[in-house]
Amino acid sequence: MTLLSSFKTTCLSLALIGVAGVGLADPLPSWQGASKDRIIEFVEAVSDVGGADYVTPADRIAVFDNDGTLWAEQPVYFQLFFALDRVAKIGKEDPSKLTSDVLKAAAAGDMDGVLAGGKEGLLEILALSHANQSLNEFSADVAAWVSGAKHPTTGLGYDEMTYQPMVELLRYLRDEEFKTYIVSGGGIDFMRVFAEDVYSIPPEQTIGSSLTSSYEVVNGVPTIIKNDALFFNDDKGGKPVAINHHIGKRPIMAVGNSDGDFEMLEYTTAGEGARLGVYIHHTDAEREWAYDREGHIGVLNRGLDEAEDRGWVLVDIKNEWTRIFTGEAE
Amino acid sequence: MTLLSSFKTTCLSLALIGVAGVGLADPLPSWQGASKDRIIEFVEAVSDVGGADYVTPADRIAVFDNDGTLWAEQPVYFQLFFALDRVAKIGKEDPSKLTSDVLKAAAAGDMDGVLAGGKEGLLEILALSHANQSLNEFSADVAAWVSGAKHPTTGLGYDEMTYQPMVELLRYLRDEEFKTYIVSGGGIDFMRVFAEDVYSIPPEQTIGSSLTSSYEVVNGVPTIIKNDALFFNDDKGGKPVAINHHIGKRPIMAVGNSDGDFEMLEYTTAGEGARLGVYIHHTDAEREWAYDREGHIGVLNRGLDEAEDRGWVLVDIKNEWTRIFTGEAE
Structure with a gap:
C-alpha cells in the first residue's frame, strides 16, 4: 500500500465511522415506544430528498403549545x-x-x-x-x-420544569432543518424572556396572547408601553389565526396537549402532503401530573376522542417518556 | 519549483484573486454618492468581527417600509x-x-x-x-x-415598479447576514402574495396592517376568513409596536420615506451601538415622482426637518440612484 492509498483508506474509514456514528446516535434519548417511532418516521420522510413526502426546508415549520406541552402547567399556569x-x-x-x-x-x-x-x-x-x-x-x-422563583410542589425553578423529551424533540427538528415556533395561550412578552434560553426559540418565533401596547417617547427615550386591554387571545381558533398572522404559512407539524390546541392541530394536519399532529397526554401522576377530561387547566376531551381517527400521535407520558423535567438529575 | 510548491502557489494565487474579486464587486451598482458610502460603511462596521461596532448576525435586523421605499406609491398606493x-x-x-x-x-x-x-x-x-x-x-x-395589472402612467406591471437600488440593498444586507423585514402600512396579506417573489422576503418577515380574521371549518375545510374590522394599523407609532409584536427585538437599521416611518426610524436608532436610519427622498420628477411636504401620499415633513440632526441618511433619488425601476430596461 502506498502512502497515498493508505491516506485515502484512512479518510474513507473515518468517513464511514462518521456516517455510522450519525446513524447510531438516538435523536430522542428520553423517548421510547410507538410515538417516538412515528415522530422519527415523519421527520425522516419529509427530509428524504427525492422521497414522496419530501418537504423543502423553508416549509418545515413546526408549532408547539407551551403550557403543558413544553413545560408543566400544574397546579396552575x-x-x-x-x-x-x-x-x-x-x-x-x-x-x-x-x-x-x-x-x-x-x-x-x-x-x-x-x-x-x-x-x-x-x-x-x-x-x-x-x-x-x-x-x-x-x-x-x-x-x-x-x-x-421555585415551584410550590417540586421545588424546582420554573425554567427547570421544561420537559426534557420536548427539548430533545425541538433540537432534533432543528437539526433536520425545521423552524420551531411556540404558539401558546401564554403571554408573548412573558415567554420571550426565557424561550431563547430554555428552548433555543428566538423572540420572532415565539407567538402568544398579548395586551395592546403603544409607542411613547418617555423623557426622551423611545419606549414600548404595555397597556391593560387584551389585544389577542392566542387560544383555540385564535391559534391558526396567529399562525397565519405571524408566520403566513401553514405548519407541517403541530404539538399540543389540550383542547385549546385542537384547532391548531386540525389546521396544520389539513394541509396537503405529509403532516403530523401530536398530543401530549398527561398520564403520569407519579413523576408529574395525570389529567385530561376534567379540571381548570389543560382539559383534553375532543382531542382525546378524535386523535386516533384523525391519525394524530397521542403521547403517553407515563410509558413513552423515560425522563420528565430538564431540571431533574438524570 | 517542485510540483507541490507550484500547486501551493496556484492555490494561494486563486485565493488572492478570490478575495480581490469580492472586494471589487460593487454590492450597490445602482447607487452613487454619499448615501451609498454611509450605508456601506455601516454594514462593514457591524460585520467586522472584533471591530468596535460589531453586531452578532442574530441581531442584524433591518426593517423596510414598502410603499414609496421598496416600490413606488404614486399617484395613489x-x-x-x-x-x-x-x-x-x-x-x-x-x-x-x-x-x-x-x-x-x-x-x-x-x-x-x-x-x-x-x-x-x-x-x-x-x-x-x-x-x-x-x-x-x-x-x-x-x-x-x-x-x-398595469400602472396607469408608466405602463409597467406593479411588481416591475419595485426600486432596483432597494432590491440591491436588500440583497447586500442578506449577503452580510442581515435579516430583512418589511414593516409597512400596507396590508400584510396583500404584500405576502408577492414579497417573496419580488424582494426575497418570506411571509414571516412581512409585517403590515391587517383586518381581523377568524378560523372556521367551511364544508369540512379548515379556513382562515378575513373579516371587515381593522385589527392593526401599522403606521407611525404602530410600526415600533408591530416590530416588537412580530420580531421582539429592536432592529439596527430602518429605512422609510415618509413621516409614517418616523417612529420606526426613531425607535431603531435609539438603541445602543451602531444604528442606521435611512430616508428615501423622492426628488426625481422626471424618472419617477418628486414629492415631500405636501399631498396625500408619502408626506415627509418632520423627517426632512430632523434627519440631519438625528444623523439619518437622506437619499436623494435624483442624484444618488442611477436606475429606478426593476422593470425598466437597463
Whole structure:
C-alpha cells in the first residue's frame, strides 16, 4: 500500500465511522415506544430528498403549545404564579394598589380567593402585574422572577420544569432543518424572556396572547408601553389565526396537549402532503401530573376522542417518556 | 519549483484573486454618492468581527417600509388600485353589491368620487375588496391582479415598479447576514402574495396592517376568513409596536420615506451601538415622482426637518440612484 492509498483508506474509514456514528446516535434519548417511532418516521420522510413526502426546508415549520406541552402547567399556569408574586411585591411596596378583594387575595397567595374572583378577577390581576409599565420593566421583572422563583410542589425553578423529551424533540427538528415556533395561550412578552434560553426559540418565533401596547417617547427615550386591554387571545381558533398572522404559512407539524390546541392541530394536519399532529397526554401522576377530561387547566376531551381517527400521535407520558423535567438529575 | 510548491502557489494565487474579486464587486451598482458610502460603511462596521461596532448576525435586523421605499406609491398606493379593480370586478358580476356612491365611483374608476368619500368611503372599499372571504380566495385575487395589472402612467406591471437600488440593498444586507423585514402600512396579506417573489422576503418577515380574521371549518375545510374590522394599523407609532409584536427585538437599521416611518426610524436608532436610519427622498420628477411636504401620499415633513440632526441618511433619488425601476430596461 502506498502512502497515498493508505491516506485515502484512512479518510474513507473515518468517513464511514462518521456516517455510522450519525446513524447510531438516538435523536430522542428520553423517548421510547410507538410515538417516538412515528415522530422519527415523519421527520425522516419529509427530509428524504427525492422521497414522496419530501418537504423543502423553508416549509418545515413546526408549532408547539407551551403550557403543558413544553413545560408543566400544574397546579396552575406558571404565568399566574408570576402574576401573584408580582401583585404581592407591588402590594408590599404600596398597599393602596390592592384595590379589591381579588387583588388582596392574590397578594396573600390565597388561591381560593383568586379563583373566587372569576375571569374578571384574573383580568384585574393581569392588569396590575403585566400592564401600565414599559416592556423593558416588565421583561426585567419576568427575568428576575424566572431566575429566582421555585415551584410550590417540586421545588424546582420554573425554567427547570421544561420537559426534557420536548427539548430533545425541538433540537432534533432543528437539526433536520425545521423552524420551531411556540404558539401558546401564554403571554408573548412573558415567554420571550426565557424561550431563547430554555428552548433555543428566538423572540420572532415565539407567538402568544398579548395586551395592546403603544409607542411613547418617555423623557426622551423611545419606549414600548404595555397597556391593560387584551389585544389577542392566542387560544383555540385564535391559534391558526396567529399562525397565519405571524408566520403566513401553514405548519407541517403541530404539538399540543389540550383542547385549546385542537384547532391548531386540525389546521396544520389539513394541509396537503405529509403532516403530523401530536398530543401530549398527561398520564403520569407519579413523576408529574395525570389529567385530561376534567379540571381548570389543560382539559383534553375532543382531542382525546378524535386523535386516533384523525391519525394524530397521542403521547403517553407515563410509558413513552423515560425522563420528565430538564431540571431533574438524570 | 517542485510540483507541490507550484500547486501551493496556484492555490494561494486563486485565493488572492478570490478575495480581490469580492472586494471589487460593487454590492450597490445602482447607487452613487454619499448615501451609498454611509450605508456601506455601516454594514462593514457591524460585520467586522472584533471591530468596535460589531453586531452578532442574530441581531442584524433591518426593517423596510414598502410603499414609496421598496416600490413606488404614486399617484395613489398600489393597493388602492387593486381595491378599485376588485370593486369593479365585483360590481360587474353583481351590481347590487355597489350599495353606495363611493362604491359606484370605485367601480367606475372615478378617483375624485372615491376621494370625496373620505376615510369612511375608503373603509367601505376596503371591506368589499378585502374582507368577508377566505384568505385563499383573497390571495388568489391579489396574485392574478399583480400578474396582469398595469400602472396607469408608466405602463409597467406593479411588481416591475419595485426600486432596483432597494432590491440591491436588500440583497447586500442578506449577503452580510442581515435579516430583512418589511414593516409597512400596507396590508400584510396583500404584500405576502408577492414579497417573496419580488424582494426575497418570506411571509414571516412581512409585517403590515391587517383586518381581523377568524378560523372556521367551511364544508369540512379548515379556513382562515378575513373579516371587515381593522385589527392593526401599522403606521407611525404602530410600526415600533408591530416590530416588537412580530420580531421582539429592536432592529439596527430602518429605512422609510415618509413621516409614517418616523417612529420606526426613531425607535431603531435609539438603541445602543451602531444604528442606521435611512430616508428615501423622492426628488426625481422626471424618472419617477418628486414629492415631500405636501399631498396625500408619502408626506415627509418632520423627517426632512430632523434627519440631519438625528444623523439619518437622506437619499436623494435624483442624484444618488442611477436606475429606478426593476422593470425598466437597463
